[in-house]
Amino acid sequence: MSERILHSPLALAGAMLVSALLGAGAFAGLLSWMPGLAGPAIRGYLLEHPEVLPEAMDKLRAREDARYQQAQQGAQAAVPKHLAALQKPYAGAWAGNPNGDVTVVAFMDYACGYCRASLAGIEELIAKDPGVRVVYREFPVLGPESVVAARLALAAAEQGKFRAFHDALYAAGGPNAENIAAAADKAGLDKALATKASQSKAVEAEIVANHKLGEALAMTGTPSWVVGGKLLYGARDYAGLAAAVxxxxxGK
Structure with missing residues (x-):
């Protein structure tokens, strides 16, 4: 792309929009035979026809929406292949009825406010529906402290104290060192054992496996869910979870 386009914000915006409309290949071809004129020509055209800007943005947005929908459809189609792995909890990282007829799989990050907002819905679902099992999958995507918290949560699961740690850490706020230590105390963890377990190959493998599952299912954030065999994204309250169950x- 010519320096003239790069050094003109309006022309650069125009170039991006024209590229979206024509396709990157066609636009690159256009620049290849008129590099000196492309910048001024685009700027002049946009100044004379500003109505093309919202039209181009609408087309670009529609194209991105279509790609997102296609990715979601592909991810949903992939769920059956991964369902057994999704529904198998790590040690004690589950709640509800161990023999429930519907499993709710929750991918969560301790730094995620939307995950925290979904906790009340999960609790109400467990309290009101005795046929539900909830499987928690640690999916730290929001920074190093999330990884530390996820590792210790899995260590807590090995001690049968996952829920105690999980609830205490969310109640404490973000997963900083002070809150993580306080949650471990409140959950009654054997700290030496938990610290060692948090660095184990088993815990590492679980987190890696969860990220691979998230990638396979087009998860771009938390919380994400698999309810029965249906993939869902974003925060859910009790009504949303109950409807999915x-x-x-x-469907059974």
Missing amino acids: AEARA
Whole structure:
């Protein structure tokens, strides 16, 4: 791309929009035979026809929406292949009925506010529906402290104290060192054992496996869910989770 386009914000914006409309290959071809004119020509055209800007943005947004929908459809189609792995908890990282007829898999990060907002819905679902099992998958994506917290949560699961640690850390706020230590104390963890376990190959393998599952299922953030065999993204309250569970039961 010519320096003139790069040094003009308006021309650069125009170039990006024209590229979106024509396709990168066609636009690159255009620049290859008129590099000296492309910048001024684009700027002049946009000044004379500013109405093309919202039109181009709408087309670009529609194209991105279509790609997102296609990715979601592909991810949903991949769920059956991974369902057994998704529904198998790590040690004690689960809640509800161990023999429940519907499993809710929750991918969460301790630094995620939307995950925290979904906790009340999970608790209400467990309290009101005795046929539900919840499997928690540690999915740290929001920084190093999230990874530390996820590792210790899995170590807590090995001691049968996952929920105690999980609930205490979310209640404490973000996963900084002070809050993680306080949650470990409140959960009654054997700290020496938990620290050692958090660095184990088993814990490392679990986190790696969860990220691979997240990649396979097009998860770009937390929380993400698999309810029965249906993939869901984003925060869910009790009504949303209950509806997904009911749909899963109806489909059996």
